[in-house]
Amino acid sequence: ANTGGSSTVDTGRQQTGVIATDPKDSWGPAPEVPGARAGGTFTIIRETPVSHLDPQRTYSFAGLMAAPLFARSLTTWKDDGQGNLVLVGDLAETPGSNVEDDCTVWEFKIKDGVRFEDGRPVTAKEIAYGIARSFDPDLTGGPTYLQEWLADTPQYDTAWDFGANRGALPPGLTTPDDRTLRFEFARPRCDLPFAASLPSTAPLPADRDTGINLGHAPFSSGPYKVTRFRAGVEIVLERNEHWDPATDPVRHQYPDRFVWSFGPTTDTAANRVIADNGADQAALSWDYVPASLVSRVAGDAALRSRTILSPTPTANHLVINNKRVTDLRVRQALNYAIDREGLVKVLGGPHVAAPNTTLMPPATIGHRAYDAYPAGRNGDPDRARELLGGQTPELVLGAADSSVEQQLATQLKGNLERAGFKITVRAIPDDAKLDEIKKRDNPWDLYLSSWAADWPSGAAILPVLYDGRGIRAAGNSNESYFDDPAISAEFDRILALPPAEQAPQWAGLDERIMREHAPVVPLYVDVAYLVHGSKVGGVFVSSVFGYPCLLDAHVKP
Amino acid sequence: MVPYLRVDDLRVSFTGSDGVVRAVDGLSFAVQRGRTLAVVGESGSGKSVTALAVLGLLDARQATVTGRITLGGRQLVGRPEAEVRRLRGRDMAMIFQDPLSAMHPYYPVGRQIAEAYRVHHRRAGRAQTRRHVVELLGRVGIAQPQRCYDQYPHEFSGGMRQRAMIAMALVNDPALLIADEPTTALDVTVQARILDLLADLQVEFDTAILLVTHDFGVVAQLADDVLVMYAGRAVEQGSAEQVLRRPQHPYTWGLLSSVPSWHGDPATDLAAIAGSPPSPTDVPAGCAFHPRCRYAAETNGRCRVERPELRSAGVPGHRVACHLGDEQRARRYAQDGAGVPG
Amino acid sequence: MTAGEALLRVRGLTRHFPVRGGLLRAVDGLDFEVRAGETLGLVGESGCGKSTTARLLVRLLEPTGGRIEFAGQDISRAGRRALRPLRPQMQIIFQDPYASLNPRHTAGQIIAMPLRVNRITPPGGVRARVRELMELVGLDPEHDNRYPHEFSGGQRQRVGIARALATGPRLVVADEPVSALDVSIQAQVVNLLRRLQRELGLAFVLISHDLAVVRHFCQRIAVMYLGRIVEIGDRDDICRRPQHPYTRALLSAVPDVARRDRAGRIRLAGDVPSPVDPPSGCRFRTRCPSARERCAVQEPALIRRDGGNRATACHFPAGASA
């Protein structure tokens, strides 16, 4: 019989993050991982194939976590998996220098001794070429921060045509010498060191650019190189002899090879890894343990040493369409009505989700916990009812037609109707949902959405999600269509501060927005719960992206 | 002379959802080599069942067979299936009524005949078998037997099929040939030729023939002896001459006079037997024919209760199952049997 | 209409079926007449086109060519609408007593069907008419709500006959009405048909392969071979003095209880040729014992020779007075 004696999970730990000031932090070799040894094949099982490995196009979590193995970027995160983050130089000797101290001009000095897989040295030219290449409209999919900042317009590919200017560099990007890369922006871009950590700053010699085909055979600058790419089935990475650990602050070269194996469903992958047979002993199931299996995995003491549990920076909100729901009291009532404990149960328990009441996830640098509308663990329908003052707002909740979201919607509908709302749940085709809610004039009052920042800074969250000045017809990240001039002014103010000083400011603004405007209902953050084979070592959950980091991974004997 | 086939007190019953059907109910007869016994009777009187019982082809799960069937001295009822099987095709063979459905639609005719040959001639080579079959096909009157060997049943005309059927039955020179309505499906001109063929072959092979039919015309042409059946029992038995010229049973009279005669007066009505044959599950008590018999009243109800046994009809070899006395029958026959050719 | 006038007149009636190997000439130019109250027998071997003719006569089939006149009206091209008033006047009886009755209808419904589809309300109502008809054909009128499977074969055929008589037709085409019946029942039905013909004055076209039955029932007989009529004439002419070699062969092959010898029989060689590819000239020549060269070249016409009622399609008819 199930008596419910489940373990409690602490997922509310504090993120600390800094930008390295000591140049030594940016040099290798990375400290040895205790117990690690070289050799073996490390397998990663994942349902959805990684469709390409082109660093300039990489934006999926799997791609972002795979890229560091073969592609080095300008900067990178030193991460211990416990929330301690340090941004260090990777190709660059430091995480960038703010030349004029106003975030408009940045310079990176490129390390000596970094080499491509064919042994030729990496210089500023190759890095610049890589960035230029990301302007190519044919190379869809990657982050667009650098392009938009350099061109100072979202239509960067019309502003500077890569195809017509091969061999040249986009405006604002220069290589004064082989070892220097210089960015000049029209406006302050204080987050550049963070943005430079994305693999779009990976180097590529122009003569090695195979366009769209690079995705199947990237040109390595990291400790591994891609030796086999069977689309949709398997990717094999093997050691790159020309990688020099001395130049690298974060990477190791323990396993002989990494194998990404695609196809098995999440369930299958988890079950295979749990079964721990043969090659699966050195395998990691990439996706989180499916919610239906969590109780079995968590309940199995023998598996404890083979699971990893960690909060992630992906924050989930019940987004309120502020253009439609204009009454602050209604929005506040919504905040009071939610039964977060029930919600977590619907999701599969504390190994799947952790309740959250702030706009920024706890994993954000400088995050401060607060609850603007304290409603206890199960919500406070009476308080909500009181705020509504007897009216019955009829709201439409748009939810993807996926199984999970439909269940969540059912749960939320129950919560809200309990508090005096009248909720209509409308199903939206799963794949279309994201685009639909990003349309300014979308027809729904409420919808579920999540945000995972590209770096754990408030700057990558609050202005992106709540600055009303950038609202356009479609493609909005500001899905709540929240627009308040005072708040927008605050964004401008904080963004101009030096990166190191911004963190507490963002935390304060977070609380202020919630208390004054309640533009969304923060629900929970995703929790990463991973299971791996008995010979897997060194895997931890990246504090930046919430997925397994492979840099310390090794195969135990 | 010892008859080649001897059937004593054969009884066959089926148990179905509507009750027990006594398809054959105490039948005895014998056939000698070189002679033809015709079994005549209306539909459902048990003719085919008798034929199948002799061959042992009735499904043991459905039919219960009792009595004695002796073939060339061997008693068949109760004998193991494997042993009976060895007799089939070689010692006794059968020509079926509808040759199209009786042949496998997917195999060439020649091969089907060859198969029948090779079961009993294991050592026969392919070429030899073929030669034998082709020759036989020619003998039964199929033109171009070489070509026909490889044709399929559906490519044959009705007459050819029946001939092929006969060839299949004769391929092992069987001592007993059972022909179940071999010509009903055929036209008169073709029928005439098939009957001729049978007669000729009988002479050649000295075969005993058990001919099942309902057509007295056919009987007249081919049979030496006749057995008239009604509702699973023999009502009259004798030589063809006797039965056809001086029928003794009112049912036989009726049958004979029902057939529109070539010589009768077209202006008069046919002398039909009133009523219809009894339902197999509900055979009348006493004489099964009594509800349709004009003379049943003359026996003081005896026909209704007592079943008449087959007994001599005065002439040796001629037997009849009727309660009417010999003179009574003679008188009635003289009065009413006028329609019967005689 | 006085007796003697043709109720049905058929001229050059043809029906071809397109088949894989070419055109199958099932019926290939028939000429004959049926007078009111008269019975015509149609005999011939299997596949010679008897049933096709029957179906053409009641317009279940569309003729490929030729003319069918019924009561002076050309019906060979008539559509459903034009046929409507004539339908009740001509009916058909089929061979298979089971297949010709709808197993899901009661005898009453079956017999009333022609009345219903023609929207005829007889005096006294449909029900009374059905009972009357059942009595007429010798069925117990109380059995009108029985289903076909509850009748014996002979009774079923009677239901079929009653259906054909329901609308009071002037012509009944009977396609082998007795060949599926037991000998003893066959006689009953033949007698019934004879009686009906006599009493109701119907014209009959009786199709059969049994010459004895035809002889017993019909005043005139037509003999068909491969889609054509080879000889037609009064019963006695045909039966006693057949002229066409095919008719002679047919007659000699009729098995008869009274004739035990097989001596005087004419044996025809071979099988009936395929109607897809009939022989040139006289169609019977391939099997004819007296065929000569001319038979292969010229097709004999159906002509009267001795001034009588009989016509023969043969270049060398037997016993014809010159």
Place this chain on the structure above:
Amino acid sequence: MLRFLLKRALSAVLTLLTVSVLTFGMFFALPRDPVSGMCPKNCDPQRLERVRQELGLRDPLVDQYANYLKGIVVGRDLGGAQGGRCDAPCLGWSYVNNEAVTDTLARVLPVTLSIVVPAAIGWLLLGVGLGMLSALRPGTWWDRAAIGFTLTGASVPLYVVGAVLLLVFVYTLHWLPVPAYTPLTTDPLRWAGGLVLAWCSLAFLYSAIYARLFRAQLLETLSEDFVRTARAKGLSNTRVYGKHALRAAITPVVTVAGVDVGAALGGTVITETTFGLPGLGRAAVDAVRAGDLPMIMATVLVAAVFVVLANLLVDLLYAAIDPRVRLG
């Protein structure tokens, strides 16, 4: 024969064309946008619009369709974002998988083939065997057991069978590895081990249907006159059943099997989903979910081709088995 083939081929092509037109039309009516998947965050509407134009998604539907057909027959140019030149048979570029559709197909088809072909052999053998067993001994214990089996097989849905098999053999008893696809050429043993459950559940289900069908058919055949003739010839039972009855009774089974295998080759969605095997069926479902039109078209067409081919094959087989159906 040739004429028949031509006629059938023509009708098959017409069917395929209609299927493709219907699919094309249907998916353009969908409230989905394949392009949006190409830039996940911060996507600018104008840029999306440019991409749409570049991909030809703004051309008239008829042109797009004509272009598509042209691609199949002679190949076409797809532009830089879609891998450039695409040789015939070009089925387009999958926005979601980021590769030529033909490549995706080449990957998923072997999986479905590996599932279906052995399973089909299994279900045919098992179904025919069981059907024979029960038809030859009607009313016996064997028969009753076989009927029970077939009824169960016909009543338990595949996803339930699959789930139960997984639970028992994989998760509880650990007799079998977790289902996965390994190419046959890589390791035949692992190939079989990873698929055996899929085969079993498919075979269980279908063999039930086939046993039922075959039993009825065989019983009917056994009551045919020609079987009696065969016995009258003195043939042994083995020969009567094995040669005469079997061949006649197998014909309808062939028809059904052809259609079933054809349909299954088009994707065994439920099986693939239950066992987590990345075959054609799942690729199709994923494609629909993601609104990946070229991939949808391709999977639909491939499935239709299989069905149509199977139908054609059945007709030919029928003629081969039954001489009465020789086609003129």
Place this chain on the structure above:
Amino acid sequence: MDGAVRTGAGDRIPTGRTVGRSPGRLAWMRLRRDRTALVSGAVLGLFVLVALAAPLIEAAYGIGPHDQFQSRLDGFGMPLGHAGGVSGEHFFGLEPRLGRDIFIRLVYGLRTSFFVACTAAVLSTVIGAVLGGLAGYLGGWLDAVVSWLTDLTLAMPFLIVALALTPTLTARFYGQRDEVPPVFGVGVLIAIFAVFGWTSTARLVRGQVVALREREFVAAARASGAGLGHLLVRQLLPNTWAPILVSFSFAVPQFVTGEAALSFIGVGLTEQTPSFGRMIYQSLDYLQTDPAFVLFPGGTLVALVFAFNLFGDALRDALDPRSAR
């Protein structure tokens, strides 16, 4: 001819007025004698009754299909207690996560599934019978068109069309904000099943009609001047009831499992509508963690389909005593 003639051979059956036993009645009697048919029929009857009486059962049971009991779930959202939370209050236990009562949801799910399956079966059978009947009787080009349509329908991948069509239709009819009544999803499902399910009935009926068309009673009716309507409705239809009924009785369980299969790949009804299929589909994930959740809906489904198949078999035997299962 006024009844004057009344001789004829006297084969009258000397009984009074008899009641004809129609083939339908005979089948009914056979069915009533068949023990399997009785048992499976009773089980089906019970299912139908439960489905019809769902609101009554809800009232008696005191729990609605949307009521949640999350307090009886553990931290993982799994039901507390034995066998998935089976208790006197919750006969079949609770769903994991949302904590709804399985029993009452099954009852309502049965209602939905039955409605979908039966309506779809009626529709597909009607479509199939009409198309098959017309094609079989009229033959010619119509036959060719219908057989081509059949091929086309078989070649169109059912699941994919279903997957694509549902959201499209929803958007067409209800815009994006209106409440989509459960009836709509049900309607779409029914339409999909009907559009794809008619082929086998059509084939069956066509074959039957082609055989019947040659029967002489049809010719007799035509010879009497009967029109197409009479021929199809009065003559042919009564003789095709048997295959139509049988194919209907096999279509229903097929659609019941079909609904579940659609849910399995994520089409079908929304969470709002309690449905068998959706329940089973969701339960399968819990095979390892909450087998009871799989057992109850799965067992009910299997029982339902099993009963239907048994009944269908018995029906076929009764309607065609010649067929051996």
